[in-house]
Amino acid sequence: DNAAAVTVIGLGPMGQAMVRALLAAGHRTTVWNRTASRADELVAEGAVRAATVADAVAASELVVLSLTDYRAMYDILGAAGDALVDRVVVNLSSDTPNETRAAATWLAQRGADLVAGGVMVPAPLVGTDAAYVFYSGPRAAFEANRETLAVIGRPEYRGEDHALAQLYYQAQLDIFLTSLSAYLHAVALVGSAGVSAEEFAPYAVDNLNSLSMYVAQAAKNIDSGQHPGDLANAAMMGATADHILGASRAAGIDLELPGTVKAHYDRAIAAGHGADSWTSLFEVIRKPSA
Ligand code: NDP
Incomplete structure (x- = not known):
């Protein structure tokens, strides 16, 4: 079949949901997680376990990261060595715009392109029609992987500046979190x-x-x-x-x-x-x- 191979690193609730969506769409999906046991169920469902970070990165041209922050990316990919050459790293972890731009430089020095992303739905909605994801970074690297990324959610590519996806993500959460606090405050007022x-x-x-x-x-x-x-x-x-x-x-x-x-x-x-x-x-x- 034509479904591209993909590697997912970071198997928290979001990463696990992504892997399940990719497997369901027929993608050969290689996984790695710092706490290895978090991959067990996914491997039973058809994912391929990589023994090392370098193996995980070598397995697919597209490497998706779903981590707490960008610090975790350095902790993990610091051990990837030459495997990063010619890879597209799609980092769907939240962080500041400046951290994101710095990561693009760090990856470029190792031969990889960074496409940054922000997933706009919680884990249960990943892979559903309700899901969309902001992306930014090199257009060619994004377009080459658009079809695979569409499995996670509708891709919303916003431009070449790596920080754009984070800014869109944070702007949306700015509206969301502030509105939630306003609602709770109003309940307290009538309460x-x-x-x-x-x-x-x-x-x-x-x-x-x-x-x-x-x-x-x-x-x-x-x-x-x-x-x-x-x-x-x-x-x-x-x-x-x-x-x-x-x-x-x-x-x-x-x-x-x-x-x-x-x-x-x-x-x-x-x-x-x-x-x-x-x-x-x-x-x-x-x-x-x-
Ligand atoms: P979790 O915090 O549950 O998962 C974090 C992952 O990062 C785990 O695989 C964890 O590994 C790994 N990790 C963290 N620090 C390190 C480190 N220093 N070295 C190696 N691995 C590390 O996050 P979620 O799955 O909930 O979210 C992932 C991203 O998606 C976050 O950036 C979040 O902001 C974003 N997001 C989350 C949503 C949600 O509803 N949960 C919704 C939209 C976006 P280990 O298992 O070993 O701890």
């Missing part, structure tokens, strides 16, 4: 009056579902630097932000999250954006806070 999370749930769902409607117009405003505030302006919304802070203080709950939001409005209004749309907060958020 101070004895309202259960279940009672509040339908309203939270309605709110979260409607958030995405604001993105298209906000993006236009942000990219053009024009923030017309005819329907709702920063001064009005800043007053509301202050009321949320006051309500939180009265409820005796966390003040940091609403305090940060209020500070965004305060700084935007101080910068002259009071009559502009809330999107004008971007002009202060894009700069360092004091």
Whole structure:
């Protein structure tokens, strides 16, 4: 068959899910993990166990890493020696943009291309239609492996800069984690009056579902630097932000999250954006806070 050979190094929940998806798609899949026993079930399911890191890297032109961070990549591939020559290393581990660029240099010195990636779903969704993965790095190295990588999730190639995939990944988690904290904070606020999370749930769902409607117009405003505030302006919304802070203080709950939001409005209004749309907060958020 035509399915390309692939090596997966790092068999945490994510790596294991990737291996299972690749095996199901008919790829000869070689595995290696620091804690060798984590490969046992996968080998029983058809994966090939590599005895050493060098063997694992030698087995396939495409080497996928699924590790805690980039430090782990050095700890592991430091023992790969010449096997790295002409390999495409697709690192699906999370780390900072600078760490990612440094890793590209380190791999290039050993003859390998780095394609960096960020998987946007948890392990149970790897290999399903819901899965997508941001990639960046050399286009040719990515394109040569696109079909195999598509087994993990829909590939979203964002450009040549190795750091792009990490930035997209972190930007998505920035929205996700901040929204989750905002939701929990809101539950605590109504909870101070004895309202259960279940009672509040339908309203939270309605709110979260409607958030995405604001993105298209906000993006236009942000990219053009024009923030017309005819329907709702920063001064009005800043007053509301202050009321949320006051309500939180009265409820005796966390003040940091609403305090940060209020500070965004305060700084935007101080910068002259009071009559502009809330999107004008971007002009202060894009700069360092004091
Ligand atoms: P785990 O932390 O469970 O797995 C980490 C893997 O890295 C293990 O194979 C572990 O080996 C290995 N490892 C860590 N440090 C070292 C080291 N110094 N030397 C050698 N091996 C090392 O991670 P996940 O599978 O959950 O996630 C992998 C990556 O995917 C992470 O970057 C994570 O941010 C990202 N991700 C995770 C998601 C999730 O829902 N879990 C969702 C989307 C992305 P050993 O088994 O020996 O400990």
